[in-house]
Amino acid sequence: MGLFKKTPKNLPEFWKSYENLFKETQSKNFDDLVFVVLDTETTGFSFEEDRILSIGAVKIKKEIISVQDVFDIYLEQEKFNKETVHVHGLLKNGQRDCISEISAMQKFLEYVGNAIIVAHHAGFDMGMLNTALERHGLPKLKNTVLDTGVIYKKTLIKSYLVQPKSNYSLDELAEKFSISRKDRHTALGDAYITAVAFLKIISRLKEKKNFSLKSLLR
Amino acid sequence: MKNLISERVADFIKNYPPFNVLDNTSLFQLAEQVIIVYKEKNSVIFTVDENQHSHFYMVHKGAVTLNNPATSNILDYCDEGDIFGLRPLFANENYKLEARAHEESIIYGIPIDLFKPIAKQNEQVTIFLMESFASNTRNPYAKSQKGQLYDIEDNEEINKEVVLPDLQLASYSKKLITCSTRTSIQKAAELMTKKQIGSILVVSKELPVGIITDKDFRNKVITGKQPITASVKTIMASPVITYPKNLTITQAQMAMMKSNISHLVITEDGTPNTAALGILSKHDLMVSLGDNPAVLVKAIKRATRTKKIKQLRKSIMVLLAGYLEQNIPLGIIAKIISELNDTCIKQVVEISINKMGTPPPVKFAWLALGSQGRSEQLLHTDQDNALVFEDVPEEDLPKTTTYFLELSKHVTKALNVIGYEYCPADMMASNPKWCLSLQEWKNKLSYWISNPGPNEVLMSSIFFDYSLAYGERSLLDNMSDHIFRTVDKYPIFLVHLANGALQSPSPTGFFRQFLVEQDGQHKDFFDLKSRALRPLIDAARVLILSHSVKAISNTWERYEKLAELEPNNKELYLACSYATKALLKFRTKQGLSHHDSGRFIELEQLTKQEKMKLKRTFKAIKEIQELITLRFKVTNILG
Numbered sequence: 106m107g108l109f110k111k112t113p114k115n116l117p118e119f120w121k122s123y124e125n126l127f128k129e130t131q132s133k134n135f136d137d138l139v140f141v142v143l144d145t146e147t148t149g150f151s152f153e154e155d156r157i158l159s160i161g162a163v164k165i166k167k168e169i170i171s172v173q174d175v176f177d178i179y180l181e182q183e184k185f186n187k188e189t190v191h192v193h194g195l196l197k198n199g200q201r202d203c204i205s206e207i208s209a210m211q212k213f214l215e216y217v218g219n220a221i222i223v224a225h226h227a228g229f230d231m232g233m234l235n236t237a238l239e240r241h242g243l244p245k246l247k248n249t250v251l252d253t254g255v256i257y258k259k260t261l262i263k264s265y266l267v268q269p270k271s272n273y274s275l276d277e278l279a280e281k282f283s284i285s286r287k288d289r290h291t292a293l294g295d296a297y298i299t300a301v302a303f304l305k306i307i308s309r310l311k312e313k314k315n316f317s318l319k320s321l322l323r
Numbered sequence: 324m325k326n327l328i329s330e331r332v333a334d335f336i337k338n339y340p341p342f343n344v345l346d347n348t349s350l351f352q353l354a355e356q357v358i359i360v361y362k363e364k365n366s367v368i369f370t371v372d373e374n375q376h377s378h379f380y381m382v383h384k385g386a387v388t389l390n391n392p393a394t395s396n397i398l399d400y401c402d403e404g405d406i407f408g409l410r411p412l413f414a415n416e417n418y419k420l421e422a423r424a425h426e427e428s429i430i431y432g433i434p435i436d437l438f439k440p441i442a443k444q445n446e447q448v449t450i451f452l453m454e455s456f457a458s459n460t461r462n463p464y465a466k467s468q469k470g471q472l473y474d475i476e477d478n479e480e481i482n483k484e485v486v487l488p489d490l491q492l493a494s495y496s497k498k499l500i501t502c503s504t505r506t507s508i509q510k511a512a513e514l515m516t517k518k519q520i521g522s523i524l525v526v527s528k529e530l531p532v533g534i535i536t537d538k539d540f541r542n543k544v545i546t547g548k549q550p551i552t553a554s555v556k557t558i559m560a561s562p563v564i565t566y567p568k569n570l571t572i573t574q575a576q577m578a579m580m581k582s583n584i585s586h587l588v589i590t591e592d593g594t595p596n597t598a599a600l601g602i603l604s605k606h607d608l609m610v611s612l613g614d615n616p617a618v619l620v621k622a623i624k625r626a627t628r629t630k631k632i633k634q635l636r637k638s639i640m641v642l643l644a645g646y647l648e649q650n651i652p653l654g655i656i657a658k659i660i661s662e663l664n665d666t667c668i669k670q671v672v673e674i675s676i677n678k679m680g681t682p683p684p685v686k687f688a689w690l691a692l693g694s695q696g697r698s699e700q701l702l703h704t705d706q707d708n709a710l711v712f713e714d715v716p717e718e719d720l721p722k723t724t725t726y727f728l729e730l731s732k733h734v735t736k737a738l739n740v741i742g743y744e745y746c747p748a749d750m751m752a753s754n755p756k757w758c759l760s761l762q763e764w765k766n767k768l769s770y771w772i773s774n775p776g777p778n779e780v781l782m783s784s785i786f787f788d789y790s791l792a793y794g795e796r797s798l799l800d801n802m803s804d805h806i807f808r809t810v811d812k813y814p815i816f817l818v819h820l821a822n823g824a825l826q827s828p829s830p831t832g833f834f835r836q837f838l839v840e841q842d843g844q845h846k847d848f849f850d851l852k853s854r855a856l857r858p859l860i861d862a863a864r865v866l867i868l869s870h871s872v873k874a875i876s877n878t879w880e881r882y883e884k885l886a887e888l889e890p891n892n893k894e895l896y897l898a899c900s901y902a903t904k905a906l907l908k909f910r911t912k913q914g915l916s917h918h919d920s921g922r923f924i925e926l927e928q929l930t931k932q933e934k935m936k937l938k939r940t941f942k943a944i945k946e947i948q949e950l951i952t953l954r955f956k957v958t959n960i961l962g
Contacts, residue, residue: 168360168361168362169358169359170328170358170360171358171359172328172354172356172357172358172359173356175326175328177326177327261747261748261749281745283739283740287331288327293326293327293328294327297327297328297331301429305361308363308364308427311363
């Protein structure tokens with residue numbers, strides 16, 4: 106894949122400024138890091154066939170989420186999958202203001218910058234975002250990614266008789282951490298739930314030995 | 324930009340003063356600018372003399388305390404919906420108190436710049452602020468005074484250690500249950516039984532005209548003076564004694580003594596000519612005064628909601644701190660506190676059964692494991708529990724298991740709400756592996772005892788310290804008998820258990836210096852639990868099991884029993900019993916003053932005397948470990 110990478114000059118200006126952000130080295134101090142917790146609602150589960158309906162994200166700086174600084178956009182659709190409408194209730198070109206996929210990507214890159222991306226079952230959201238970028242001839246996201254589904258398991262004690270489940274849903278996390286499940290299945294609502302769960306997971310992991318960003322990526 | 328999150332924030336803050344009087348436009352305008360702050364337990368939000376923040380705060384989830392760090396007094400306790408840190412922003416001065424997250428909390432920060440103009444425009448908000456700034460009363464737990472801003476105490480008041488009852492407002496029950504003068508005696512009694520109350524207010528045209536208490540039924544109905552079909556008018560005490568709200572505890576006590584009654588009616592203006600707001604009973608007064616286990620037990624048993632129990636547990640902690648301060652023997656303290664904790668758990672199980680809608684299909688027992696099972700749990704720690712139910716025909720097993728798992732989920736969730744952390748190893752009844760029928764448990768226990776690897780020993784060590792928290796005792800006895808029968812058949816199990824008891828790290832090094840943790844968050848702290856308490860607990864367990872003594876799960880009681888059984892080792896056993904109590908007391912005090920589990924101790928904070936005391940207990944630990952090594956010939960078999 107790397108062989109046919111687009112040459113940098115073909116890339117739009119907004120990508121270049123996004124890319125430039127990664128030239129600065131990030132702080133080693135965990136508390137100084139900026140996290141963007143995101144969730145996407147999509148028409149289905151196929152990276153190729155399906156499209157992103159909406160992206161919701163909140164930014165965490167020093168354990169603070171600013172309500173003003175949240176990301177909440179809806180995308181125009183040419184494709185439409187009837188089967189998932191009942192899950193997220195997003196109808197094609199509903200009452201929301203929708204924007205094109207490329208301007209959504211541009212806005213998203215501006216919002217996320219070089220922050221660390223956090224998502225629940227991040228592989229899926231990243232796959233959708235990266236495929237969307239690819240459609241417009243853009244490279245993949247360069248951010249570090251944390252998956253709350255994975256790091257949650259680090260809070261559990263491994264012991265005989267109690268094998269942790271291989272997979273924890275966002276609902277299970279919300280239940281464990283007593284987070285209200287209001288606004289579940291909207292991108293921003295899920296992003297918020299994930300953000301609170303993320304903060305609670307981190308505070309539990311901080312007590313462990315050798316806690317660092319690196320230890321979370323393992 | 325209005326968004327989902329700001330709507331969620333607005334939805335929450337609009338329920339609490341001063342935001343409840345704002346119009347929607349200002350509300351949303353504020354909500355859009357809010358910051359959501361996560362605070363882990365014990366972290367500081369602002370400290371004394373810190374410069375003003377650009378936000379004031381409202382507790383969304385969790386709890387925050389306002390403290391005076393100099394005296395380490397808690398001056399106010401802010402619950403969900405309470406605001407704090409506002410006054411310094413209005414008075415334009417630095418913070419006078421320290422705000423600290425009492426539990427893991429989520430707080431909303433509301434920008435002062437935006438709030439000020441709104442507050443000025445809105446008269447009701449101004450009045451609220453004036454009232455709360457001017458208020459001087461301070462009763463951290465009285466709901467009636469919540470939402471006030473306590474940042475105002477001047478130093479003179481902060482120095483007052485005791486809250487005098489004649490300044491403390493009496494809280495009264497605001498959920499009024501009433502009947503009309505034409506209601507029959509029977510109907511009124513039925514209503515009182517249903518609502519579980521001891522008194523009912525009789526109203527006519529919405530004004531209070533009389534009151535009936537349990538006593539009236541005994542004196543005026545059961546004696547045959549009135550038939551149960553008569554109207555309540557014939558037995559009610561009338562006229563009612565009315566008082567305005569904001570009655571202090573002393574005032575209320577005086578009023579009751581003066582008229583020789585046990586219930587006061589609180590009305591809007593304090594006369595019988597306005598509608599009643601609530602009833603203040605002698606019981607309410609006792610609860611306000613708090614420090615009485617009997618009253619607490621009664622209050623816990625009356626609680627119908629988990630949140631209420633959570634509040635009562637705070638009083639238990641106040642009680643505990645008081646007992647420790649008065650140097651009451653730890654054995655007695657532990658008994659009282661465990662009794663209170665047990666009552667809480669019982670009530671939680673009751674509430675959860677009610678939530679299920681249908682009664683349990685068969686008899687069951689809720690078991691407390693670990694420290695709680697040993698009645699040694701004074702501070703909130705993790706919950707370890709299990710559930711056992713009667714054997715059912717095989718075809719009914721899945722159905723029955725499902726019911727009890729569902730029930731266990733309710734219970735563990737409620738226990739979490741009242742302050743027991745979930746067990747990180749998931750050793751809880753809500754885990755399908757810990758919610759079994761009697762036969763399934765027996766199979767599991769047999770397996771552990773006949774195949775003792777390190778894991779099995781760990782499992783059984785948690786499991787052999789259990790006590791009944793709720794339900795059928797015979798199920799528990801049946802399990803105990805099974806354990807002893809099986810242990811008799813596999814004596815090697817005891818050796819493994821003994822070996823397990825010797826695995827704890829040693830408390831002191833070669834030169835009798837304290838050994839501290841080498842790394843991690845607790846680097847250079849002394850781990851009191853695993854280095855000092857656990858060896859004693861483990862040793863007691865294996866020794867008592869080898870004597871086949873059941874029904875004693877408490878460690879110091881086990882040692883006392885051992886002293887009785889083996890007179891030649893009496894002195895050592897009594898020393899161990901004493902050491903366990905001393906260490907637990909030490910841990911509890913540490914935990915209370917640092918608001919944690921008290922497990923890790925900063926040695927530099929200890930006085931010379933305290934260190935000496937600690938070291939003395941280590942001698943007992945060393946000797947008991949030697950005894951176990953010799954008795955069970957651990958080295959021969961495993962070495």
